[in-house]
Amino acid sequence: MGAERHILILGGTTEARRLAGELDALPGLRVTTSLAGRVAQPRLPAGQVRIGGFGGPSGLARWLREQQVDALIDATHPFAGTISFNAAQAAAEVHVPLLAVRRPGWVAGPGDDWHDAGSLEEAAAALPALGERVFLTTGRMGLATFAHLDGLWFLVRSVDAPEPPAPPRMEVLLDRGPFTVEAERELIRRHRIDVLVTKDSGAAATAAKLTAAREAGIPVVVVRRPPAPPGVTTACGPADAVRWLRRHLALPGA
Known part of the structure; x- marks a missing residue:
C-alpha cells in the first residue's frame, strides 16, 4: 500500500x-x-x-x-x-x-420582497426606509456597522455573544442552526419584526427565516456574497x- x-x-x-x-x-x-x-x-x-x-x-x-x-x-x-x-x-x-x-445561493420566489445590498454598509443604509424592528442574522462580526441606527430596535442572533460597538436598542439571541420555519415564524411574531437582514449564505440550515419572512409579508435585505x-x-x-x-x-x- x-x-x-x-x-x-x-x-x-x-x-x-x-x-x-x-x-x-x-x-x-x-x-x-x-x-x-x-x-x-x-x-x-x-x-x-x-x-x-x-x-x-x-x-x-x-x-x-x-x-x-x-x-x-x-x-x-x-x-x-x-x-x-x-x-x-x-x-x-x-x-x-x-x-x-x-x-x-438563495433565489427569491413568488411573494418574496427582497432588497439587494452589496455590503453590510448598504444594508444598514437601507433599513430606516424599510422598518423599525429588525431581525439581524448577519453574525456578530459586523454588528458595529449598525451601531449608529439608534432609531431602530434589533433582534441580533449569533452563535457567540457580540461585543461593542453595537446598536443601543437591541436584544441578543444566542443560537445555532438549523432552524425550523415554525420557530422562525414565532420569533418574527413575538418580537413584532418588520424587516429581516441576512447574508446570502445559502443552504437549508438557515433558510427557514426566508420562508417565515415571506409568510409575514416583511421585506428582507439580502447582502450579496463577496x-x-x-x-x-x-x-x-x-x-x-x-x-x-x-x-x-x-x-x-x-
Missing part, C-alpha cells in the same frame, strides 16, 4: 464537517480540517483539527509544504472571502490542487468534492 495522502480542508461549515467525515472513512487518506477559531465552541469534524490562522497566503503555503498536503479543499463560509483568496494564492505557489466547495477568486474549480457539495479527489489523487473508485 502506498503512503497516506494528506487532505487539508479549510472548514467551519456544515459541508466541511460532512466532507471530513466522508474522507476520514476512506482508506489511505489523512484528513486535517482547519478552523479559524472565531467560534468559542465549534462543532468539530472527524479527523485531525487545527485552530487558528496561517498568517496569510505565505504562511498557508509554508504549512502545505511542511505538512506535505496533497490536495486543498476550501469549504469555508461563502463570506469568508480573505481565506479563499489566500488559499488560491498558496495553492498556486505550492502547486497543490485546489477545490472550492460553494453551496448554491467575489470569489477567479479560475478556481468549484463543487456544490461534499459528494462532488469526493469525486473530484478520487480523480485528482487516483483514489480507488475514481
Whole structure:
C-alpha cells in the first residue's frame, strides 16, 4: 500500500464537517480540517483539527509544504472571502490542487420582497426606509456597522455573544442552526419584526427565516456574497468534492 495522502480542508461549515467525515472513512487518506477559531465552541469534524490562522497566503503555503498536503479543499463560509483568496494564492505557489466547495445561493420566489445590498454598509443604509424592528442574522462580526441606527430596535442572533460597538436598542439571541420555519415564524411574531437582514449564505440550515419572512409579508435585505477568486474549480457539495479527489489523487473508485 502506498503512503497516506494528506487532505487539508479549510472548514467551519456544515459541508466541511460532512466532507471530513466522508474522507476520514476512506482508506489511505489523512484528513486535517482547519478552523479559524472565531467560534468559542465549534462543532468539530472527524479527523485531525487545527485552530487558528496561517498568517496569510505565505504562511498557508509554508504549512502545505511542511505538512506535505496533497490536495486543498476550501469549504469555508461563502463570506469568508480573505481565506479563499489566500488559499488560491498558496495553492498556486505550492502547486497543490485546489477545490472550492460553494453551496448554491438563495433565489427569491413568488411573494418574496427582497432588497439587494452589496455590503453590510448598504444594508444598514437601507433599513430606516424599510422598518423599525429588525431581525439581524448577519453574525456578530459586523454588528458595529449598525451601531449608529439608534432609531431602530434589533433582534441580533449569533452563535457567540457580540461585543461593542453595537446598536443601543437591541436584544441578543444566542443560537445555532438549523432552524425550523415554525420557530422562525414565532420569533418574527413575538418580537413584532418588520424587516429581516441576512447574508446570502445559502443552504437549508438557515433558510427557514426566508420562508417565515415571506409568510409575514416583511421585506428582507439580502447582502450579496463577496467575489470569489477567479479560475478556481468549484463543487456544490461534499459528494462532488469526493469525486473530484478520487480523480485528482487516483483514489480507488475514481
